[in-house]
Amino acid sequence: MNKKNFTITLLILGIVITLFAGCGKNTDRVTINVYNWGDYIDEDTIRDFEKIYNIRVNYDQFATNEEMYVKIKSGSSKYDVLFPSDYMIERMIEEDLLHKIDLNNIPNYKYIESHFKNLDFDPNNEYSVPYFWGTMGILYNKTMVDEEVDSWKILWDEKYQDEIFMLDSQRDSIGITLKMLGYSLNTIDEDELEKAKEALIEQRPLVLAYVIDEVTDKMVAGEGALAVVWSGDAVAAMRQNPDLDYVIPKEGSNLWFDSMVIPKNSEHKEEAELFINYMCETDVAYRNADYVGYSTPHIEARKKLDPKIRDSEVAYPDMESLDNCEIFHHLGKDLKLYDRIWTDITAR
C-alpha cells in the first residue's frame, strides 16, 4: 500500500466514523432498557410507546435464559424490563434479583387469563406478568407416520430410526423421558433419573439429530418424521407444511411461560411498569401475538387474532387437558445430576 492509498483509507475511515457517531442523539428523555428474546416483538409497538410516553427505549436481545442471567447476575448491564422464562424467574426471585411489581400500576393486568395467574414460579403474582406461553409436544409428518401419535413412546419406536429429532437441551430431553416413564419432569430422585438415562441411551441410535433451534425448518423440509418442539414453533411449521401435525402426549408435558419482570438494579421502575402495562394493552398484545405467532395469555388480544390461530387446538389447547403438564422448576445444585446424565448420553 502506498502513501496515497493509505491516506485515502484513513480519510474514508474518518468519514465513516463521524457519520456513524452523528447518529447518537442525546436528549433529556428518560431512557429505559429492555432485554428480550431475539425477534420476539413487533418492533413498531416499541416505536409507538416512545411516541406516546416520550420515553426512549433501548432494546437489546438475548439468545438464552442462561446468557441473560449471567449478565444480570454479574451486574454488568442494568436493564429495566426483562422477559425470562418460568424456571429462570423462580431462580431470580430466589436470588433476590427482581423487584416486586405494583399491580396497581398495571391496570391492564385484568386482561390476563386467570389460568395464567398464581403460577408455581410466582405464586402470588408479585414479580411477573406473562407475555407468551406454550407447551412442548411432538411435531410429526402425517405422510411418514400413519399411526395415531399420542405418547412419547413413539420416539422410541425402531420403525422411525433416523427420522427422529430430539432437543439438544438437558432439561427438555430428560424431562420428556421422565414424563414418558410417569415421573415428574422436575424430579431429583436418582433412581428415576437413572431410568431416564437408560431410556435415552437406548433411544440414541434412533435419533437423527439432537437439535435446538433449527428443528422447525427441518420438519417443514420433510427431513424427519418426528420432532420434539415448542407449540409456538409448531403453529408456524404447520402453516408452512400442511402435512405436519402437533400433539401433546397423554403422559403430560412441559408448560412454559415467558414473562415480563423488573430487575432489582433498575433505575426506572415506574417507567418499566408503564412499559409492562403498555405491553398488556389489547391492541399491543394483539400486534405482538400476530407478529410472533406464539400463544398470548391476553384474553382480548386472542379474540382479535386470525380465527385459524385463535381456535387452533395447538396454540390454545383446552386448559383441562393440560392438567398433567408441569412447569420447570429451578433445580439449583441438583442441575448437576442432569448435566452428568446428559454428558453420559451425548459424549459417548
Added chain:
Amino acid sequence: MNRKSIIAYPYVIWMVLFIVVPILLVFYYGFTVDTGAGAKFSLENFRRFFEPVYLMVLLRSFALAALSTFICLLLGYPLAMILASKDFERKNIMLLLLIVPMWMNFLLRTYAWLTLLEKKGIINSLLSALNLPTINIIYTTKAVVLGMVYNFLPFMVLPIYTVLSKIDKSVIEAAQDLGANSLTTFKKVIFPLSLPGVISGITMVFMPAVTTFVISRLLGGGHYKLIGNLIEQQFLSVYDWNFGSAISIIMMIVILISMGILSKYEEVREGGGLL
C-alpha cells in the same frame, strides 16, 4: 539489537492486563470449589475430569481438529502456491475474495450448509436429478470436519501465501539450474522456506478448531460432544464455572505442549542450516 524489543511493550502491557489477568481468574476458578460458604482450594475439578467420558471428549476434539487442520493444509497449500505464483494476476483481489465469505454471519453460513447437505438438501436434489447416488454425510463427523475446514481454510491459506509470495525466486531457479526436478525443489527448497507460514496457519486453524462447538452442534446433529460444548455447558447450563475453568486449563496445557513440540521442530529446521 535488543533495544528494539521496546516497541513490543505497549502490547506486553495490554497482554498482561487483558490476557494474563483474566487467565489468572480462570486459574482461580479452576483450583477452587464453591462450598456455598465461599470458595475453597481444591483439585476436585481436575480429578473429576479424568473420567473416561471426559477424556474421550478431549480425545475426540483433538482428533477432529487435527484432521481438519490437516485437510486445510492439504487444500490450502496448493491454493496459496497458485495465488503466489507470478503468472497469477490480481492477487490482492483474489485474497480479499478468499476472506469475504467469512464476513457473512457464521450462523447463516452454517445454516446454509445444512440446506446444502440435508437428506433432501440442494446437493442431494441435484444428484438425484442427475440419477447419481445421493450422499448422506449430514449429522456425521464428516459434516463436522467439512464445517471446520470451510470456516478455517482462509486462516491456513493467508499466512502461507504471505510467506510464499516473497520467497526469493533466484533460490528456486538456482535449485532448478542445479538439476533438481520440481518435486525435489518443492521438498528441499520451497516447503522448508514456507515453514514459518505453515506453522502460523496450523496454529490459527488447530487452536480454534479444538474448542469450536457450534459447528459440531449444528452439522454434527449434537451427536458428537466436543470439549467446547462441555465447557460452554458448564458455564451456561450448570453454572459450574469451577469445573468449566478446570477443563479449559487442562486443554490449554495440552495444546501449549503440542504447540511447543511443533515450534521445536521449526527451530530444528531453522538451525539445520537451510541457507
Added chain:
Amino acid sequence: MRKFLRRFYVFLIFLFLYAPIFVLMAYSFNSSRSRGAWGGFTLKWYRELFRDREILTSLKYTIIIAILSAVISTILGTAAAIGISHMRKVPRSLVMNISYLPVLNPDIITGVSLMILFIFANINFGFKTMLIAHITFNTPYVILSVMPKLKQLDTHIYEAALDLGATPSYAFWKVIIPQIMPGIVTGCLLAFTLSIDDFVISFFTTGVGVSNLSITVFSMARRGVNPKINALSTLMFLSVLILLIIVNVRMSRDIKAKKQREATLI
C-alpha cells in the same frame, strides 16, 4: 494445460467457499420465513430491513468496532511482533505462548473472564469494553501473521541501508515495513474478519444499547433467524463486491497508464 488445471483448482475452492453464500443470498428472496420451504420470490425482507432500527444500529456498531479494532490491533500487533522477534529466547517464548491463549481459549472463557475483569475494574460496559475485548482477541492473529514475514526478513538489506547512511527509523519505514507488509495486510484482514463474526465475547463484554450483528443474529436462533438478516448479508456482500470491482478497474487502469508512460519514456 497446467494453467488450466491451476485455474480449475482455484475455481473449485472458491465454489466451496461461495456455495453457502449463494444459498443464503437466495433465501433473502424467499417469501416463506422458514429455510425449509420455498414460498416464492419476494422483496419484503429488504423493505422490512430498512425499517428495523435495531438491526441497523447493530450494523453500525459492527462496522465501527471491526474497523477500529482491526486498525488498532494491527498497529499493536505489528509493533509487538517486531519487538518480540528481538527479544531473548525465554521472554520471547513466554510472550508468544501467552499470546496463543486468546486463540486457543473457547470464546466463552475469554468472554466471561473479561467480563469479570471489567466488573472488578469498575468500567462501564458498552462500546469501550467491547472494543477492548475485540482488540484483545484480534492482536494475537496479527502477531501470528506478521511473525513468519519477520523470520523471512533479510537483515542484510537493513544493515546495508544503515551503512549507506539511513537513520534507523528511515531504514525501518523504508526497508523493514515494506518487506513485512503482506503479513501486516493479512493480519489486518483476519482481525477485521474475526471482529465482524464474533458473538460470544461481544455478548458478555458489551453493555446496554450496544450490540453487534452477531448478537442480533444469534439471539434469533431460538425462533429461527429472520430472513431480514439474509437480506442484509446479501447487501453487504454486493457492496463489497462492487467496491472490489471498482478498485480492480481503477488499479488495472493505473497499471496501463504506468506502462504507457514507461513506453513513451523509452
